[in-house]
Amino acid sequence: MSRQHDTHTFDMFGEAASAHPALGSTPELLALCERWVARGWLRDLDRALVRFLASEAPDAPTLLLLAAALASHQLGRGHVCLDINATLNAPDFALSLPPEGDDLTDPPPLPSDVLATLTLSEWQAALHHPLLTSEGSGNTPLVVVTTHSASGTPSTRLYLRRYWQYEQSLHQHIAARLETTSTGSESTGTEGQSGRPIHWATGDASHPGLLPQALNILFKQSNGLDWQKTACALAARSRFGIITGGPGTGKTTTVVRLLALLQTLQLAQHPSQPLRIRLAAPTGKAAARLNESIAGQVAKLPFTDLTTLLKEAKQEGILWEGALARDDSATEQLKATIPTEVTTLHRLLGARPDTRHFRHSAANPLALDVLVIDEASMVDIEMMAATLSALPAHTQCILLGDKDQLASVEAGSVLGDLCRRAEAAHYTPATAEWLAQATGQPLPAEFIAPAGQPLDQAITMLRVSHRFNEHSGIGQLAKAINQPGHAQSEREKQQAVTAVLRHGYPDIHHLVMSDDAALDKLVIHGSPSGFAGNGEGRTDHEGKPIAPPTGYRHYLNVLHAQRPRGESFEENTTAYNTWASEVLSAYSHYQLLCALRKGPWGVVGLNQRIASTLRREKLLFGSDYTLEKGWYEGRPVLVTQNDYGLKLMNGDIGITLAVPDPRNPQQKLLRVAFTTSDPDKPIRWVLPSRLHAVETVFAMTVHKSQGSEFLHTALLLPPTLNPILTRELVYTGITRAREWLTVVEAKRGVLNEAVVREVVRVSGI
Numbered sequence: 001m002s003r004q005h006d007t008h009t010f011d012m013f014g015e016a017a018s019a020h021p022a023l024g025s026t027p028e029l030l031a032l033c034e035r036w037v038a039r040g041w042l043r044d045l046d047r048a049l050v051r052f053l054a055s056e057a058p059d060a061p062t063l064l065l066l067a068a069a070l071a072s073h074q075l076g077r078g079h080v081c082l083d084i085n086a087t088l089n090a091p092d093f094a095l096s097l098p099p100e101g102d103d104l105t106d107p108p109p110l111p112s113d114v115l116a117t118l119t120l121s122e123w124q125a126a127l128h129h130p131l132l133t134s135e136g137s138g139n140t141p142l143v144v145v146t147t148h149s150a151s152g153t154p155s156t157r158l159y160l161r162r163y164w165q166y167e168q169s170l171h172q173h174i175a176a177r178l179e180t181t182s183t184g185s186e187s188t189g190t191e192g193q194s195g196r197p198i199h200w201a202t203g204d205a206s207h208p209g210l211l212p213q214a215l216n217i218l219f220k221q222s223n224g225l226d227w228q229k230t231a232c233a234l235a236a237r238s239r240f241g242i243i244t245g246g247p248g249t250g251k252t253t254t255v256v257r258l259l260a261l262l263q264t265l266q267l268a269q270h271p272s273q274p275l276r277i278r279l280a281a282p283t284g285k286a287a288a289r290l291n292e293s294i295a296g297q298v299a300k301l302p303f304t305d306l307t308t309l310l311k312e313a314k315q316e317g318i319l320w321e322g323a324l325a326r327d328d329s330a331t332e333q334l335k336a337t338i339p340t341e342v343t344t345l346h347r348l349l350g351a352r353p354d355t356r357h358f359r360h361s362a363a364n365p366l367a368l369d370v371l372v373i374d375e376a377s378m379v380d381i382e383m384m385a386a387t388l389s390a391l392p393a394h395t396q397c398i399l400l401g402d403k404d405q406l407a408s409v410e411a412g413s414v415l416g417d418l419c420r421r422a423e424a425a426h427y428t429p430a431t432a433e434w435l436a437q438a439t440g441q442p443l444p445a446e447f448i449a450p451a452g453q454p455l456d457q458a459i460t461m462l463r464v465s466h467r468f469n470e471h472s473g474i475g476q477l478a479k480a481i482n483q484p485g486h487a488q489s490e491r492e493k494q495q496a497v498t499a500v501l502r503h504g505y506p507d508i509h510h511l512v513m514s515d516d517a518a519l520d521k522l523v524i525h526g527s528p529s530g531f532a533g534n535g536e537g538r539t540d541h542e543g544k545p546i547a548p549p550t551g552y553r554h555y556l557n558v559l560h561a562q563r564p565r566g567e568s569f570e571e572n573t574t575a576y577n578t579w580a581s582e583v584l585s586a587y588s589h590y591q592l593l594c595a596l597r598k599g600p601w602g603v604v605g606l607n608q609r610i611a612s613t614l615r616r617e618k619l620l621f622g623s624d625y626t627l628e629k630g631w632y633e634g635r636p637v638l639v640t641q642n643d644y645g646l647k648l649m650n651g652d653i654g655i656t657l658a659v660p661d662p663r664n665p666q667q668k669l670l671r672v673a674f675t676t677s678d679p680d681k682p683i684r685w686v687l688p689s690r691l692h693a694v695e696t697v698f699a700m701t702v703h704k705s706q707g708s709e710f711l712h713t714a715l716l717l718p719p720t721l722n723p724i725l726t727r728e729l730v731y732t733g734i735t736r737a738r739e740w741l742t743v744v745e746a747k748r749g750v751l752n753e754a755v756v757r758e759v760v761r762v763s764g765i
């Protein structure tokens, strides 16, 4: 039987104020949780945690149990912990309750009702219980962390222990790696498994190093400050580095050059021991995208110039005898050591079924010298902690990603948190001096800060987009949305966004949805008339024609027009593969993105609506049987969970196609076609019945679109504001567009409201 707790709180005048009845006793709190769960406001898991804690400690204050339920709820929303101060200040906003899509009829008590009379000190005091909470010591299920601001105000966060541990582990691993950063004044470096002292890459007091010359080979003279060169230099000298930047700012280009640089310097010293380098991404889709772009970048590397540099250094006695012993084949040797294969983090670490533990960990580290993680904004805190733990101490870890994108679906916003100070750089005078020597570029004073922290010295933000120039509306819109809050007022930002939309850029169409017909036109045809000249006649920066904007009719036309005639699937596999490749490629020309899952403007409702529209237009068909089963020819599906058996990754898109049934070629059989990276088997055909975690993807959430790009992206914003609608969401959505962007507002003004609301994920990083 649980003890009754004091149900009174005291207001600022010391008057007793009645606490909410739900805080009166554990059963009453559980009853409230029950109502919240029934309503979909809390998860079963959150309530189960309260039950568990109450059974472990029957005398636990209800305020502590409530905080635990809310911390668990916040985890489900991506926050690593519960920020007690923020929750008390604005409970419903901080907790996003009621959630998206709740019609608010007969609602249970809101968090703001329950916490109405509570004071901060009272809640903080209730968070201490010897069995349940500690400041980190022992093995309590919860951890309470209190910090003090400069003015002395206490700020409290409540963690589930596991997430506190991830955060601690991240802090420790990153700090340890940063400690070994070469400052240029070290005379020795720590030898890694590859026998490579870190200072070798960067030079030190006793050795000039080849870094400046190698950087000059890799980065040709540029007019202004070349941030890519800076990024390469900083990442080369540290065992932990981050290169962040918007779309097309050259993250991939830079990292490929960095790998060439590191490998050149390694081979100079240990010709037969190249660095063991791996490239990884959080999802299969992101890995496939990097795979596509990396091979092209490697082909462009100046291998001959790099090996010439090494030969000259050897002749001048800078390199010792033995270096580049096989210098006749040095260029080939160097080329062969730059990897082009990208894996997923799950595969790299060795995911095991039915456990969240990986094969590789601190006890069984990866045999690696350099690890590059692309699309790092999508990596959650648990995965990041697991990855860093599995790296040997000498390994260089480089994160690539766009800090301004939406954070991972799971808890944490690691890249965004680590890059909080990236805009202003905060390089110390020592770093600036080292950089000036290494790159030959003096840093402008605005990026130098004597109080810069070690982490600041390992981060570079790339600032020039090479994909979107000043004539690109997509680039200008991304820039206007991303202006930091401190640089302008909300009003100024909204005006800047409106100005871009009104400017008449050829690649942007702004549509305020007037009726159903407008949406139908958009999904069927892509509304090309919204673009100047119907989108005809545009060329890219190399002068190649850009395909005009389309809607879903395009891929369905390809599907119907190019269907092979062969009666037998087995005998005509090549023709069927070619057809499927064409259909999949046509599908990537257009994608409708939306913010929400539920409601008429969410993916679920929109997918049904779009399928009906396309059926009405006679672009989709299907027998009653296939429709009833949810499968029909032309259905595009998104894989929502990795399936190693089927070699399908979360984020893969497949299209359902009807092919002759091998048992009865007169009959058609539905199979789902997925692209592979194997040139001999370019399509993986999967029976629908084998796909357990897929959803229709005419409409895709912006969250799910991370790591993907589409020729024409239409971003649909719902008519009412929602906590999900934020600057990061809009930015992520619009930057999925490669050449054409349609911004659709279901009601005028929603975009302007969204761009001034920022996601603040709670964590202690």
Ligand SMILES: Nc1ncnc2c1ncn2[C@@H]1O[C@H](COP(=O)(O)OP(=O)(O)OP(=O)(O)O)[C@@H](O)[C@H]1O
Pocket: 228, 245, 246, 247, 248, 249, 250, 251, 252, 253, 254, 293, 466, 467
């Ligand atoms: N310094 C440069 N000068 C000219 N073109 C460049 C430069 N850096 C990159 N590019 C070109 O810009 C395009 C985008 O580069 P890259 O793919 O490296 O950017 P990214 O930041 O990795 O992009 P993404 O948004 O896809 O992650 C490529 O075509 C690349 O060749």
